[in-house]
Amino acid sequence: MKITAGLGSIDEYIRFAEAGADEFFSGYVPYSWAEKYGTVMPLNRREVFCYNVQLGAYSELEILSTMIKKYGKPVHLTFNSLYYIPQQYPEIVEIIQRCMKLGFHSYIIADPALILYLRNQGIDCDIHLSGENGEVNSRMIDVLQCQKLKRIIFHRKNTFEDMQAVIHAEQLAGGERAQTEFEAFVLNEMCQFSGAFCNSLHCDEMGYLCRVPYHLEKIAKKDRLCMYASDYSSGDFDKINECKSGNGERHSRQISEVSDEESVEVKDETWLNRYDDTGYLCGETGCGLCALYQLQKAGITHLKLVGRGNYVDFMEQDIRNLRRALDILDKSLANLQQDQDNEKIFQQQMKQTIFPNGCSENCYYR
Numbered sequence: 109m110k111i112t113a114g115l116g117s118i119d120e121y122i123r124f125a126e127a128g129a130d131e132f133f134s135g136y137v138p139y140s141w142a143e144k145y146g147t148v149m150p151l152n153r154r155e156v157f158c159y160n161v162q163l164g165a166y167s168e169l170e171i172l173s174t175m176i177k178k179y180g181k182p183v184h185l186t187f188n189s190l191y192y193i194p195q196q197y198p199e200i201v202e203i204i205q206r207c208m209k210l211g212f213h214s215y216i217i218a219d220p221a222l223i224l225y226l227r228n229q230g231i232d233c234d235i236h237l238s239g240e241n242g243e244v245n246s247r248m249i250d251v252l253q254c255q256k257l258k259r260i261i262f263h264r265k266n267t268f269e270d271m272q273a274v275i276h277a278e279q280l281a282g283g284e285r286a287q288t289e290f291e292a293f294v295l296n297e298m299c300q301f302s303g304a305f306c307n308s309l310h311c312d313e314m315g316y317l318c319r320v321p322y323h324l325e326k327i328a329k330k331d332r333l334c335m336y337a338s339d340y341s342s343g344d345f346d347k348i349n350e351c352k353s354g355n356g357e358r359h360s361r362q363i364s365e366v367s368d369e370e371s372v373e374v375k376d377e378t379w380l381n382r383y384d385d386t387g388y389l390c391g392e393t394g395c396g397l398c399a400l401y402q403l404q405k406a407g408i409t410h411l412k413l414v415g416r417g418n419y420v421d422f423m424e425q426d427i428r429n430l431r432r433a434l435d436i437l438d439k440s441l442a443n444l445q446q447d448q449d450n451e452k453i454f455q456q457q458m459k460q461t462i463f464p465n466g467c468s469e470n471c472y473y474r
Contacts, residue, residue: 135162298394396472
């Protein structure tokens with residue numbers, strides 16, 4: 109499995125390549141687009157100007173294309189908004205054509221209409237179906253493969269079984285489809301949404317919803333009265349409030365009501381020991397390293413390491429740690445017979461190496 113890392117600036121390319129990344133994905137938003145549409149109609153769901161999340165000048169692409177020729181680590185450009193207005197499609201084609209002249213031939217796209225438009229315009233580029241696209245199943249892929257997808261990126265909520273079923277169906281289809289690549293999320297920015305159902309803005313003016321603390325659990329039938337207050341008349345609210353108070357504190361307390369003193373208590377000394385001296389903890393905002401065995405078994409070919417705009421030193425450590433985990437996985441599979449204990453042995457060795465004091469427990473796959 110290859111490491112596909114987020115790239116927020118051309119200054120990061122060499123560091124991340126030498127750290128062990130096999131390829132990169134990056135946004136490119138020309139100033140002309142930003143000037144015309146602002147942050148309301150983004151080109152790639154990153155409405156950010158104040159820090160390094162994407163490239164903003166054609167000259168940066170020229171420099172990056174030279175680096176790619178030297179280091180041999182390709183960069184896929186993201187055009188993954190969920191939809192565009194009609195006048196934008198010809199503009200996007202023009203942008204992509206300019207990028208292709210520099211040697212950028214692969215594009216991460218979420219909008220099916222843009223995929224169809226590119227093919228109808230005779231744009232022969234490699235298309236990676238973005239994880240922002242939504243639900244992924246074999247019937248959906250049957251339809252979209254008419255446009256010759258090079259790679260399918262599973263969104264964050266797919267199970268191992270879902271992935272394996274789609275991959276198996278593609279292999280059975282034969283021909284070029286049997287060569288389709290498959291990518292899964294593995295580190296950072298785990299989100300309560302799957303991309304297609306996220307209505308948040310990733311902009312300078314407000315914090316990302318995916319970074320807002322939240323608690324997720326199953327709701328028992330007896331608790332559902334508390335959830336659907338809009339279904340009741342005003343006379344029923346006393347009953348709803350009574351239900352809330354009777355079902356425990358967790359229904360009546362919101363995150364905003366937790367005091368600073370309480371939040372400090374949560375991060376006790378044992379938890380803080382998991383961080384190193386620089387404040388780094390691998391997979392702090394989302395980790396799927398324990399799932400590498402299952403992802404490989406399912407047929408995943410590429411691992412998405414999210415982190416455009418993250419602290420560069422931490423991203424470099426993320427890449428090195430993911431490379432260590434993959435090396436441990438390869439050695440485990442090479443030295444052991446195929447049996448049920450392989451996954452457990454890999455996880456133990458990986459945790460001893462990367463998480464000697466404990467992990468973030470913020471698991472992508474449970």
